[in-house]
Amino acid sequence: MSKKKGLNIIGFVLILLISVVAILPFYTMLIMGTYYTNDLFTGMKFIPGNYLGENIKTLFSIDILAFYKNSIIVAGGSAILTVIVCAMAGFAFAKYKFLFKKTLFSSVMVTMMIPMQLGLVAFVIEMQAVGWRNSLLPLIIPPAASAFGVFWMTQFASSAIPDEVMESARIDGCNEFTLFVKIALPFMRAACMTLALLAFLWSWNNLLTPLVVISNESLYTIPLGIRQLSTTFRNDTAAQVLGLSLTTLPILLLFSAFSKSLISGLSAAAVKG
Amino acid sequence: MVKNLTYKTGQSSKGISSNKINLGTKIAPYIFISPYFLIWIAFTIFPILFTFYISLTEWNGFDKKIFVGLQNYVHLIKDERFYSALGNTLLFMVMIIPVQIFLGMVIAAMLSNKNMIGKNTFRLFNFLPYLTTPVALGLIFGILFDYQFGNINAVLSGLGLIKENINWLGEPWPSRIMISLITIWRYYGYTSILFLAGITNISPELYEAGDIDGANPVQKFFKITVPLLKPVFIFVVLTTMIGCFQIFEEPFMMFTSQGQPLVGGPENASLTGVWLMYDTAFGTVMNFGYGSTIAYGLFVFIGFLTVIANHIMKRGED
Numbered sequence: 001m002s003k004k005k006g007l008n009i010i011g012f013v014l015i016l017l018i019s020v021v022a023i024l025p026f027y028t029m030l031i032m033g034t035y036y037t038n039d040l041f042t043g044m045k046f047i048p049g050n051y052l053g054e055n056i057k058t059l060f061s062i063d064i065l066a067f068y069k070n071s072i073i074v075a076g077g078s079a080i081l082t083v084i085v086c087a088m089a090g091f092a093f094a095k096y097k098f099l100f101k102k103t104l105f106s107s108v109m110v111t112m113m114i115p116m117q118l119g120l121v122a123f124v125i126e127m128q129a130v131g132w133r134n135s136l137l138p139l140i141i142p143p144a145a146s147a148f149g150v151f152w153m154t155q156f157a158s159s160a161i162p163d164e165v166m167e168s169a170r171i172d173g174c175n176e177f178t179l180f181v182k183i184a185l186p187f188m189r190a191a192c193m194t195l196a197l198l199a200f201l202w203s204w205n206n207l208l209t210p211l212v213v214i215s216n217e218s219l220y221t222i223p224l225g226i227r228q229l230s231t232t233f234r235n236d237t238a239a240q241v242l243g244l245s246l247t248t249l250p251i252l253l254l255f256s257a258f259s260k261s262l263i264s265g266l267s268a269a270a271v272k273g
Numbered sequence: 274m275v276k277n278l279t280y281k282t283g284q285s286s287k288g289i290s291s292n293k294i295n296l297g298t299k300i301a302p303y304i305f306i307s308p309y310f311l312i313w314i315a316f317t318i319f320p321i322l323f324t325f326y327i328s329l330t331e332w333n334g335f336d337k338k339i340f341v342g343l344q345n346y347v348h349l350i351k352d353e354r355f356y357s358a359l360g361n362t363l364l365f366m367v368m369i370i371p372v373q374i375f376l377g378m379v380i381a382a383m384l385s386n387k388n389m390i391g392k393n394t395f396r397l398f399n400f401l402p403y404l405t406t407p408v409a410l411g412l413i414f415g416i417l418f419d420y421q422f423g424n425i426n427a428v429l430s431g432l433g434l435i436k437e438n439i440n441w442l443g444e445p446w447p448s449r450i451m452i453s454l455i456t457i458w459r460y461y462g463y464t465s466i467l468f469l470a471g472i473t474n475i476s477p478e479l480y481e482a483g484d485i486d487g488a489n490p491v492q493k494f495f496k497i498t499v500p501l502l503k504p505v506f507i508f509v510v511l512t513t514m515i516g517c518f519q520i521f522e523e524p525f526m527m528f529t530s531q532g533q534p535l536v537g538g539p540e541n542a543s544l545t546g547v548w549l550m551y552d553t554a555f556g557t558v559m560n561f562g563y564g565s566t567i568a569y570g571l572f573v574f575i576g577f578l579t580v581i582a583n584h585i586m587k588r589g590e591d
Binding site for chain 2: 008011012014015016018019021022023025026028029032040041042084085086088089091092093096098101104111112113114115116117118119120121122123124125126141142144145147150175176177180201204205207208211212222223226227237240241244245247248251252255256259260
């Protein structure tokens, strides 16, 4: 028994150390945003500096609020769309028999293994051709076809929705669309929530796509806007770091609030991976 | 067609409803999957195919395309930077995958322990790095790994582990190690959640049986947990491999956002495939044609590696 306790203590200390390493860069980020840039490179900082006000001023000298607004539109829009598109497809793959189902599902699996960036050049030209260049649409609509999302919704739906409930709803005269909205979706709520959070996160943090499709400054998302600080203000690193802290905080709050459902949602899908 | 007819002409209410079911269940799945596949064809498949066409041309995106056949590919197989990018990707895989999987599994094993205090808090803490904007990672770690004033060098020399400061951002191997460390830091928490999910699904009876046989926790981990995690393990290895191909934002931010931009890092040691493609197609000289060729070169390389990895892991299953 005492040997077991000993192992528990070792485990606890180990995980505590790892957690400290996980958090430290975060903490440094928050602290660095309160210093004058030149002071950042003069050794370790663990207590907040007194330059926060100035850095905030610098941040507001670029249109940070507009960047925020764009990021919220893009991330929110793509999260909602991703959940709708993937939940529908996942439901179909999990609960219906249809021709070419296996082939189509394999195409989803293969897509999951292909880095999307490989079609980037043509994607940019395509956006130009359809007139979506310098609009937020390329950041909202294309990501909705998330192969990971479909794969995961399929896994989740196949075990979460009881067939008997679907059958009895059909006997009651429910059509397939009502069945999906009224019966299936409530059972898939945990998965939808988790996918919405992840899609929001991916979109919020995405740098590469906005970098290549958006050149109009009024449409910049936060990562793009923050990057611009290094040229406009001759490497005002501290202001950049503060901007990044402000970028990360909303995500942090969002995920802390939903961490339980996120992790249980992830669990359900990963197991059968 | 016949069913359609009966549906329309059927009189008895029972007949209508049963035919409705049949018809609905036949068509509904296609309607449900169509949004996904329409977007997928328009924005994933079409760009990938069109990229192949562009790879056969010389084009800067503005002037007329000039069809050059396989000329770009001939250039590609002699391009040293392309091989550096592939080599770096392989090195990153070797450095990242084992460590990330080991850390992920160990943490998952500890967090699955019923007696662990503060489980939820630790779980969240370890998930934090996954949430950070990659742009931030490049910037923050750029400062932490600074040659003269960085905290990392300060801590290492404070502990007496190094005699001279390491020039993380200025020398090939240190820069590779640095990028690997950052990538591991970012993803191990995510990996551990996947493993945790797998562990939670293992029947407790197996562990009870282990207890009866007098197995200690370490033995139980290696004899029960590890073998049963195989499916999760395969999933994690494959997705981490793909993740290694996609490394871009962190080195890109570290080497181009401060001072003199240095594409690829010191001696191209941190050049990755996606970065090379981005720099070729959208860098100072816009070369869409050759950028697309690089994308296809990577495509073939990734496909090849994935098939091999899948084969090796599946064979181990028998």
